[in-house]
Amino acid sequence: LAACTPGNAGTAGPTRIGPKSPAVAAAERKRRAASSASTSVSLEASVNDVDLGGVAVRTWTYGGDLPGKEIRIKRGDMLSAELSNKLPQPTSIHWHGLALRNDMDGVPVLTQPEIKAGTTFRYDFAAPDAGTYWFHPHVGTQLDRGLYAPLIVEDPTDGSDYDTELVIVLDDWLDGVDGRDPDAVLAELKKNGMVMAEPSGSSMPGMDHGSMPGMGGMPQSELLGGDAGDVTYRYVLANGRISTAPATFRSRPGQRIRLRLVNAAADTAFRVGVPGVPMTVTHTDGFPVVPQQADVALLGMGERLDAIITVPDSPVPVLALAEGRDLYAQVLIQSGRSGDPATGAAAAPQLARLPVLTAKDLKATEEVTFPEKSPDVTHTLVLEGPGAKYSWTINGKAYNPNDGLPIRSGQRVRLRFENKSEMFHPMHLHGHTFQVLGKNGRGARKDTAIVLPGTALDVDFNADNPGQWLTHCHNLYHGEAGMMTVVSYV
Ligand code: C2O
Ligand code: CU
Numbered sequence: 001l002a003a004c005t006p007g008n009a010g011t012a013g014p015t016r017i018g019p020k021s022p023a024v025a026a027a028e029r030k031r032r033a034a035s036s037a038s039t040s041v042s043l044e045a046s047v048n049d050v051d052l053g054g055v056a057v058r059t060w061t062y063g064g065d066l067p068g069k070e071i072r073i074k075r076g077d078m079l080s081a082e083l084s085n086k087l088p089q090p091t092s093i094h095w096h097g098l099a100l101r102n103d104m105d106g107v108p109v110l111t112q113p114e115i116k117a118g119t120t121f122r123y124d125f126a127a128p129d130a131g132t133y134w135f136h137p138h139v140g141t142q143l144d145r146g147l148y149a150p151l152i153v154e155d156p157t158d159g160s161d162y163d164t165e166l167v168i169v170l171d172d173w174l175d176g177v178d179g180r181d182p183d184a185v186l187a188e189l190k191k192n193g194m195v196m197a198e199p200s201g202s203s204m205p206g207m208d209h210g211s212m213p214g215m216g217g218m219p220q221s222e223l224l225g226g227d228a229g230d231v232t233y234r235y236v237l238a239n240g241r242i243s244t245a246p247a248t249f250r251s252r253p254g255q256r257i258r259l260r261l262v263n264a265a266a267d268t269a270f271r272v273g274v275p276g277v278p279m280t281v282t283h284t285d286g287f288p289v290v291p292q293q294a295d296v297a298l299l300g301m302g303e304r305l306d307a308i309i310t311v312p313d314s315p316v317p318v319l320a321l322a323e324g325r326d327l328y329a330q331v332l333i334q335s336g337r338s339g340d341p342a343t344g345a346a347a348a349p350q351l352a353r354l355p356v357l358t359a360k361d362l363k364a365t366e367e368v369t370f371p372e373k374s375p376d377v378t379h380t381l382v383l384e385g386p387g388a389k390y391s392w393t394i395n396g397k398a399y400n401p402n403d404g405l406p407i408r409s410g411q412r413v414r415l416r417f418e419n420k421s422e423m424f425h426p427m428h429l430h431g432h433t434f435q436v437l438g439k440n441g442r443g444a445r446k447d448t449a450i451v452l453p454g455t456a457l458d459v460d461f462n463a464d465n466p467g468q469w470l471t472h473c474h475n476l477y478h479g480e481a482g483m484m485t486v487v488s489y490v
Pocket of ligand 1: 094096136138302428430470472474
């Protein structure tokens with residue numbers, strides 16, 4: 001689909017800084033730490049049988065694991081990751097959130113050729129910023145089959161106060177269980193011009209919905225009925241497991257756990273919380289925020305959140321409620337005694353009623369706040385859809401790799417996302433971290449931010465990483481149906 005279709009090479013587009021240009025190489029030299037170590041990993045994308053917790057599926061994964069095995073490096077280090085493509089299709093890897101060199105960004109045809117079936121490709125890059133990241137293919141809807149894994153970049157000077165870490169990757173399960181292929185689902189949606197029943201923008205009690213009367217509180221049966229055809233979500237997953245057979249994490253009372261939460265779902269936002277245990281949110285999309293307490297936080301597709309909790313005396317679940325769906329996932333913290341999956345089921349409805357912290361409530365710490373500066377250039381991105389044949393557009397146009405938003409190195413760039421639709425659009429920018437402009441001035445540093453229905457969101461970034469960079473909706477189906485464009489250094 002869009003991202004993997006060879007571009008209209010003949011069409012006149014913005015002048016390009018090729019990935020191999022001296023500007024890209026110079027930027028890469030700057031982001032390497034003086035003492036940079038190098039980590040090598042081998043990855044295999046392949047078709048495997050996976051156990052979701054008593055539910056066996058055949059699907060696509062990295063190395064047979066769901067999620068794929070975590071990669072962990074230190075800030076400034078080089079990562080050398082050789083991908084062997086054992087899939088029946090071409091693929092690629094995108095390192096979501098990293099301000100890496102453009103030719104390692106994993107976007108066919110924009111930054112590299114597709115990695116053909118049966119071949120290998122080596123990604124080699126420096127990781128300039130610490131944080132919670134993840135990786136996935138940037139070809140079609142391959143991500144939705146299970147090709148995703150966390151990438152943790154540690155900060156050697158981080159003074160955060162916690163005893164241990166728990167990385168949790170969330171997913172929605174459309175593929176595999178019922179034998180449906182996500183690419184086929186998308187094709188069918190487009191063919192029939194169907195509106196995909198997509199409750200991600202629906203019920204958010206206590207949140208400002210702007211202009212979407214009637215959407216809040218619509219029963220799930222209505223949202224999933226009728227037009228949804230065969231599109232069903234049987235499960236949502238936490239660390240590859242369904243809610244009745246959850247992953248467990250050994251701990252003890254009083255231990256401080258740093259949760260690193262990643263939403264890898266293609267089509268589902270989550271509310272995350274630990275019943276009865278306040279979370280201290282410390283990072284969003286890898287970047288530090290002024291610590292803030294929350295019982296529940298919203299996590300859009302592609303977003304990450306780090307939060308510290310203190311383990312109580314009794315076992316407790318980390319719960320992830322699928323926004324607008326009657327589904328949840330959990331990881332059980334064992335706290336001495338073993339946890340019971342049933343406590344999650346009992347706690348989910350209560351958690352759903354608590355006020356939700358969103359990224360707009362967060363503020364970057366001083367050291368990662370951009371100095372005040374008015375933008376040198378502002379690009380407005382009007383987000384609309386679904387159109388005929390399930391198209392989603394930016395400024396009335398579907399993705400075209402040769403048509404983008406021109407910017408220049410050194411500029412302060414403002415992107416203004418205007419959501420004219422009735423769905424959530426978690427908008428993601430490659431190769432940069434932007435600063436959200438919140439109600440109270442400059443907010444969090446992020447690479448993915450939900451734009452709520454009927455609202456606008458302004459984000460600013462520094463054009464300091466030359467190349468061709470996608471910005472797109474991280475609802476995988478919206479992105480692939482056209483809601484994607486290129487920020488292009490000219
Ligand atoms: Cu995870 Cu282009 O994105
Ligand atoms: Cu979207």
